[in-house]
Amino acid sequence: MLAYVARRLLLMIPMAIGMVVITFGLLLLIPGDPAAVLLGQEASAEAIQNLRNALGLNDPWYIRLWDYFAGLLQGDMGTSIFQNRPVASIIATRLGATLELAIVSLILATVIGLTLGVIAAIRQGSWVDTATMLFAQLGVSMPVYWLGLLLMLAFAVMLGWLPAVGRGVPLPEATMAMFTGNFGPIWDSLSHLALPAIALAANSAAVISRLVRAAMLEVLREDFVRTAYAKGLRRPRVVIRHALRNALLPVLSIIGLRFGALLGGAVLTESIFAWPGLGQLTISAISQRDLPLIQGIVLTFAIIFALVNLVVDLLYAAVDPRIRLG
Amino acid sequence: MRIPKAFRNTSLVVGALISLAIIFCAVFAPFVATHGVEQMDMINRFALPTPGHILGTDNFGRDLWSRLVYGARVSLSIALISVACAAVVGTVVGLVSGYFGGWVDQLLMRITDIFLGFPPLVLALAIVAVMGPGIANISFAIIIVTWTEYARVVRATTLVLREQNYVQAARALGASPARILFREVLPNAFGPIIVLASLGLGTAIISESALSFLGFGLPPPTPTWGWTLAYGTRFIRDEPWLSIISGATIMITVLGFNLLGDGLRDILDPRQLSRSGGKSK
Numbered sequence: 334m335l336a337y338v339a340r341r342l343l344l345m346i347p348m349a350i351g352m353v354v355i356t357f358g359l360l361l362l363i364p365g366d367p368a369a370v371l372l373g374q375e376a377s378a379e380a381i382q383n384l385r386n387a388l389g390l391n392d393p394w395y396i397r398l399w400d401y402f403a404g405l406l407q408g409d410m411g412t413s414i415f416q417n418r419p420v421a422s423i424i425a426t427r428l429g430a431t432l433e434l435a436i437v438s439l440i441l442a443t444v445i446g447l448t449l450g451v452i453a454a455i456r457q458g459s460w461v462d463t464a465t466m467l468f469a470q471l472g473v474s475m476p477v478y479w480l481g482l483l484l485m486l487a488f489a490v491m492l493g494w495l496p497a498v499g500r501g502v503p504l505p506e507a508t509m510a511m512f513t514g515n516f517g518p519i520w521d522s523l524s525h526l527a528l529p530a531i532a533l534a535a536n537s538a539a540v541i542s543r544l545v546r547a548a549m550l551e552v553l554r555e556d557f558v559r560t561a562y563a564k565g566l567r568r569p570r571v572v573i574r575h576a577l578r579n580a581l582l583p584v585l586s587i588i589g590l591r592f593g594a595l596l597g598g599a600v601l602t603e604s605i606f607a608w609p610g611l612g613q614l615t616i617s618a619i620s621q622r623d624l625p626l627i628q629g630i631v632l633t634f635a636i637i638f639a640l641v642n643l644v645v646d647l648l649y650a651a652v653d654p655r656i657r658l659g
Numbered sequence: 660m661r662i663p664k665a666f667r668n669t670s671l672v673v674g675a676l677i678s679l680a681i682i683f684c685a686v687f688a689p690f691v692a693t694h695g696v697e698q699m700d701m702i703n704r705f706a707l708p709t710p711g712h713i714l715g716t717d718n719f720g721r722d723l724w725s726r727l728v729y730g731a732r733v734s735l736s737i738a739l740i741s742v743a744c745a746a747v748v749g750t751v752v753g754l755v756s757g758y759f760g761g762w763v764d765q766l767l768m769r770i771t772d773i774f775l776g777f778p779p780l781v782l783a784l785a786i787v788a789v790m791g792p793g794i795a796n797i798s799f800a801i802i803i804v805t806w807t808e809y810a811r812v813v814r815a816t817t818l819v820l821r822e823q824n825y826v827q828a829a830r831a832l833g834a835s836p837a838r839i840l841f842r843e844v845l846p847n848a849f850g851p852i853i854v855l856a857s858l859g860l861g862t863a864i865i866s867e868s869a870l871s872f873l874g875f876g877l878p879p880p881t882p883t884w885g886w887t888l889a890y891g892t893r894f895i896r897d898e899p900w901l902s903i904i905s906g907a908t909i910m911i912t913v914l915g916f917n918l919l920g921d922g923l924r925d926i927l928d929p930r931q932l933s934r935s936g937g938k939s940k
Contacts, residue, residue, distance in 0.1 A: 351773035363789045474914035476865055478872050479906030482892060486899055597780030601869055615781065616873060619788035627785050634781045642776075 337650050341643060348639060356632045357401050360624060361394065371414065371622045384414065388624070410632070411625035413618075420629035424611065428633070431610030433504050434602065435595045437530045442537035442595075443588060447577075449538070450545025455572055457550060465542065472539025477598045481532035481605040488528060498607035501525035529606040533598050537591040544587055548580035555579075582653055589645030593638045664926065671922025677915025678860075685731040694722035696729045696882050705898050714904050718894060723901065726882040727908050733883050734912070737794055738863035741801035742856050748802065749809025750852060754840045756810065757817025768814070771807045779804035783866055787875045794877065797870060801863050809855055816848040823847075850927035858920035861913040868909050884909050 363370050368384040384390075389397045404411065410420035453465040489497035501507070507522035552558065553576050561571045603612030611630055618626040665671055684691045693713070694700075700712075700720035708715045714723040756767040786800035820826060821844065829843050864884075870876045871885025879886060884905055891901030 347769060348773055348776060351770065352776055355773065355777070359785055359789050362786065364791070470914065470917065471910070474861065474917050475910050476868060476872075476906060476913075478869065479888065479902070479909065482888075482895065482902055482906065486895060490896060593778040596778040600780055600784065601873070604873060615784060619784055619875065622788060624789065627788055631777065631781055631785045635777045638778055639776050 334650065338647060341646060341650075345639065345643065349636070352632060352635045352639070353402060353405060354398070356628045356635070357398050359628060359631070360388075360397075363624075366390075367624070371624055387412070387414075405632075410629035413626045414623045415621045416623070416626070420625050423614070423626065424629055424633050427609065427611045427614045429503060429610075430500055430608060431596070431599050431603070431612060432637070434526070434529055434533065434608060434610060435592065435599055437504070437526055438533040438595055438599075439537070439588065439592060441530055441534040442541055442591065443584075445534065445538040446541025447545055447584070449542040451549055451572065451577060453542065453546045454549035454553065455568075462546075466546070469539040469543045472535045473543075475535065477532055477536055478601040478605055480535055481529065481602055484528045484532055485605065495524050495527055497528075499525060500609055529602045529608055532605075533595060533602045536598065537595060540591065541584060541587065545580060545584055548583050549576055552576045552579045582649070585645060585649050585652065589642040592641040596634050596638060665922075668922045668925055670918045671926065674857075674915050674918025674920070674922050677911060678919050681731055681912050681915060682735065684728050685735045688728050688732055692722075692725035692728040694725040696726055697721065697880055698725075705894070707900070715900060717890070717901055718898075723887075723904060726887055727884065727905065730882045730884045730887060730908075731912075733794075733877060733881055734864050734867055734909075737798050737801070737867045738860045740794070741798040741805065741863045742859045744798065745802045745806040745859065746809050746852055746856050749806040750813045750845070750848075752806070752810040753813025753815075754817050754844060754848075757814040758821050758836065758840055758844065764814070767810070771810050774803070775807045777804070780866065780869060783870065784873070784875060787870055792875060792877055797867060797876060800870070801866050804866070805859055805862060808859070809852065812851050812855055813848055816851055817844055820844045820847055854920055854924045854927060857916055857923055861916040861920070864909065864913055864916070 360367055366381070366385075368381045368388065368390055369376065372380055372384055389400060392400075401411075408421055410424070412418065413420055413423055416423060449465045449468070453462045456462050485497050488495045501521035501524065502510070502518040504522050504526065507518035510516075510518040553572075558571060558576055561575045562568075566575075599608075599610065600612035600615050602608065603610050604616050607613070611633065614626070615630050617623075618630060698721065700706075700716060700722070702720065703709075703712060703716050704718055704720045706712050706716040706720070712722050712724065714727065716722055717726075752767050752771065756764045756771075783800040783804050786803060787796055790796040790799070817840075826839060826843050829839050834843075867876060868883070868885030868888070871883040872889045874886075874889065876883050876885055888902050888905035888909070891898070891905055895902055
């Protein structure tokens with residue numbers, strides 16, 4: 334297992350270098366003089382020259398790439414053009430909100446997806462199966478921002494049950510407060526989180542439910558399931574202890590991949606629900622064409638995604654010995 | 660009379676019908692649309708669906724049905740361009756990687772992994788942000804975030820196909836690698852590519868509409884679906900159907916291509932039938 338972990342960690346190095354190169358390469362995609370393009374048509378020649386110096390555009394690209402690498406190794410992602418603050422510190426203030434939304438959505442998607450997938454599989458061919466798979470098909474096809482708008486319209490605007498926009502008390506703080514007997518913050522936190530988290534989770538829940546159903550149907554036909562029934566075990570025990578445990582393996586791998594879609598979806602969800610995370614920051618950075626900030630955000634998203642996939646791969650290896658030996 | 664296998668697959672039939680209807684609307688937009696894209700009817704602002712305006716009108720009295728019909732042209736053009744290019748790039752990478760193996764395979768797959776390491780929408784947004792809007796730039800962004808899927812699937816298929824007797828025979832006869840790849844391997848790898856392309860059309864439409872929704876798609880007055888939806892949100896409190904209908908149009912279109920893709924997968928690769936876990940977006 335240790336050798337597998339080491340190998341997996343070593344593989345992260347070329348991957349991280351490649352990601353930095355692509356992120357850096359975004360600058361090269363800008364048509365014409367990047368400084369002039371970034372500052373817009375009204376910019377003075379002096380301002381353009383200052384930005385050229387700040388971005389190091391007077392140096393050849395390989396010197397700039399090297400400088401970018403050297404900076405990153407010291408935790409320096411550059412300085413935001415419009416906020417004039419270090420990119421790393423701007424991102425740090427927003428990261429928590431996005432992680433909170435993405436993690437809660439992932440948990441929600443996994444729970445809903447597993448439940449629906451298992452129910453559809455054990456009731457294969459029934460109306461429950463058909464309804465579940467119809468839900469899944471709609472969930473896969475529904476744009477996340479449209480679902481967000483519909484939820485907001487129904488539960489915030491028309492029914493008035495939940496707040497339409499913004500973030501309440503951060504969930505970790507609210508949870509701590511709950512343990513001291515103060516339930517106000519957790520209600521505030523969850524009521525703000527509910528709509529964006531459901532909107533973000535629906536697509537992944539649909540994908541996971543389809544995968545769980547398919548995996549369960551395959552496992553339920555296996556000999557060991559028949560043996561379990563033959564031993565006289567009851568159905569819930571066979572389904573949960575025998576079948577689901579084996580069907581979970583492919584699900585685990587898709588959960589890591591879904592996190593990338595969730596991070597992307599977070600950009601849309603955050604912009605609809607005014608959730609103060611990295612997604613909203615992405616939109617403002619892109620509107621202002623704040624290149625260092627855009628590069629920092631893209632790299633941060635990629636690193637989070639890579640780390641989540643690393644954890645999932647390690648979990649997978651821990652659960653399935655065939656992976657470590659392969 | 661026996662009904663052909665394809666026609667007994669509900670997903671395939673429903674998916675094909677929806678997809679064909681949308682493609683028909685896009686191709687024959689001037690005949691299908693009842694009004695001009697920018698034609699205003701200020702007396703009938705925010706009209707609910709009526710025989711004159713079958714899906715109602717927006718704040719300038721512009722006919723929503725006609726705007727969505729012309730919007731289909733934009734969405735489908737970008738989707739078709741990006742899917743075709745992503746399929747070509749991904750297929751070539753997958754074929755070369757799977758056939759040659761060794762360091763070529765390692766290098767190409769590591770590059771693929773790096774691209775897969777970015778959350779797709781975030782990378783697409785960043786690309787459009789620096790390159791600016793435009794059909795070519797938006798298509799380029801979608802190609803960059805989707806070609807990897809084709810590369811991985813085609814590589815896996817090529818790994819199996821290169822061991823087949825007819826490929827070995829072609830090699831023994833002295834056929835060049837290019838001839839083997841494009842004349843022997845590629846025709847047999849078409850099934851999975853077509854399935855991916857069909858599902859990819861849905862992904863591309865969602866991606867393009869997401870970019871437009873965020874305001875980074877084609878600029879107005881182009882009637883993109885995403886922008887029509889986003890524009891409708893300005894009046895969502897009092898006139899919610901503008902956004903509801905625009906979103907439903909996107910969903911039905913994506914649903915059509917997804918059902919088509921699922922149906923094609925069932926028919927072209929029955930082994931996948933029990934394992935198909937759905938398409939990630």
